[in-house]
Amino acid sequence: MKSRRFGLSSGSCIAGSVAEVMAGTAERGNGMDDDRLSERKKKILRAIVDAHITYGEPVGSKYLSEDPQITCSPATIRNEMAELEEMGYLEQPHTSAGRVPSELGYRFYVDSLIERYSATKHEIDDLNLNIKFKLTEMDHILDEASRLAASFTNYTGIAFKPKMPSVSVMKFEFVYLGERDFLMIMLFPGGTVKTKNIHLGFRVTPETVRRLTDAMNIYFTGVTENMITMPLIVKAEEYMETESAIVHPISKILYETMKEFDNSDLKVDGVNKLLQYPEYSDIGRLRDLIGMFEQKDKLLDAIEAHDNSDDEINVYIGSENAVDVMSNSTLVFKKIRKGNRIVGAVGVIGPKRMDYKKVISMIDRLASGIGDVVSEGDSLPPGKNDTK
């Protein structure tokens, strides 16, 4: 009965041809030297990782021997597996179980695979379409990015916005609504628009609001958060002459609005996707992980900590993650570049037994795609006519 578990995919060994030279050297400096592995060992290791990713259960020698790519007998495979285990690539949950990839095993798999998977044309089109369609204003990028990541990979999606300490308003606009109410519109670089409803304790005329527009555009455009000083406010007040009282509340709101950029932020979407994986069928463990999504600081730290400068996909497997509730999960993310600035990151969290091929490819494209969309107009709003 148990042997049926892998029966569905007798050809589930990695599709590619003979393993080429590995992609670069291993990133995380454990000095992993995959030259130590014979071709046959590599083949077996990959087959094990593949099978385990697909079925989630330990992989035995008998099953492997049925793989057309592997030509030797179960006994030989057992010998090889014993050596792989000794070398740290495999683990055995218990004596009479098959083997499971260790974190080092996954790492080998990921490193040797990272540069040569390509998604299907359909997937690419779908993804690009979604990026174009959904992501047009910075405001919602995080939301949509995490949602896309979740829906395209079937793991929990995360999207991260770092601190952006020195934003400044490109242009102010005010709309008079009534005696005590008007609308304050701030345009930021990159197409972000923030709108605030202002309700005053005193009356203003449309003319005052018009002059306020001038004053703000003269004195407060290009001004970053910590450049809002008393002298500047006084200047604006002088400009407003008798209506100087309006400057103070407005500058306060401006300050608060700019402060919103100064916090890093993290969106998580598709937590429920994890429910389908038996790894998280232990409610306690699931709760721990989800608890971490709630106090997002930890995850933020985890992402910000791994600030290696390269632009590549980051894959942190199990205990490679600093946070210990993630020691049974994998975090994959990639930074989003806009020109040469990092404006965020997007990725997924899932079981160590993650479909790395797909995830890496998807997150790679997603991050690049978002970067492209966001960069489209660096000083002008991006987007086609179908915006919001």
Added chain:
Amino acid sequence: MKSRRFGLSSGSCIAGSVAEVMAGTAERGNGMDDDRLSERKKKILRAIVDAHITYGEPVGSKYLSEDPQITCSPATIRNEMAELEEMGYLEQPHTSAGRVPSELGYRFYVDSLIERYSATKHEIDDLNLNIKFKLTEMDHILDEASRLAASFTNYTGIAFKPKMPSVSVMKFEFVYLGERDFLMIMLFPGGTVKTKNIHLGFRVTPETVRRLTDAMNIYFTGVTENMITMPLIVKAEEYMETESAIVHPISKILYETMKEFDNSDLKVDGVNKLLQYPEYSDIGRLRDLIGMFEQKDKLLDAIEAHDNSDDEINVYIGSENAVDVMSNSTLVFKKIRKGNRIVGAVGVIGPKRMDYKKVISMIDRLASGIGDVVSEGDSLPPGKNDTK
């Protein structure tokens, strides 16, 4: 060992004095006649519901006999419980277990309790503060409402926006950004502001944009979705004279924006809260329920279906819900009124064994509080100075 399970709260019987006359008649017309219940039966039933809500396990006669409110012996309690079971208020998971409230039992409890719980002062203040602070623009009301509901009750929060078929723009505003780019700002009644980035295939001057502002304000304010007709567009085009080409894309965006109001929408927050309840420790069941949150239509139907006209809290216990994956859960929600229009609903979903006292009180206040905030300016934006 098992007797310890209720040991923590020997006084967990309902705090109130002798049960008063029940609040109104039972809503759902099964003709439940609680005059059939003696005072003692009521007391026992309440104690059972209370204990079960707190500890989540069947309640036995011995435990009840320790309740200072209940003066008779376990044997008598057993007799009473047997009768309550016969009358349908209690159920027995198996012969040698204690009793658990049936749905009818919960219903009795809810109906007899619904009018006389009051939250602590601290809770009320906290809730009001949060409503004031967080909810100022219609755009984010759903998000925040579901989040508040979840965080104040510790169950999954939901917030619902019905179709609003006949909204119209109060005022248009355009901001010129560059040769091909400008910003379209639409003010809707109730303080909702929608901003769209427009990127044109041709060039425009600031003057064109200014005239467009006039044209739109003349012809398209107060116009509902299905009133955008060709004749109206032609009129606006005539007004724009040589720059008439701009009218078509703008009116299309207007139409699309107004259509956004014409869909009902549902936000769910705090799904993970359910993890803490043993009722959902069965991953399969949890998955079913969460699956329903994903295809929100069902839940929308469930809420829209229960369209009884009263303004009271709606409590749907177990199979009272139309959707069958919810047959083990309770849905509590209340509609949000703005003046005399229903603008949404807010509520929670949790186990049948829900802390009804707290939930009912909280949702009641939350819905009213949101209604108040939203109503503040019916034709003007609401909110104090600290908006967004």
Added chain:
DNA sequence: TTTAGCAGTCTAAGTGTTTGAGTGCTAAAA
């Protein structure tokens, strides 16, 4: 160096037993 065969290990599943919480019933007490 590879392979077949075999003994050994260990989990998962199934079975039987025990424990105790809780009931319903009966007969005595109030």
Added chain:
DNA sequence: TTTTAGCACTCAAACACTTAGACTGCTAAA
């Protein structure tokens, strides 16, 4: 008539025990 004490009964949960079978590692032959 109502309440209570006592007792026999039931059943789920916990535990111990057995069995089946999926693997392995080892050995000796190919």
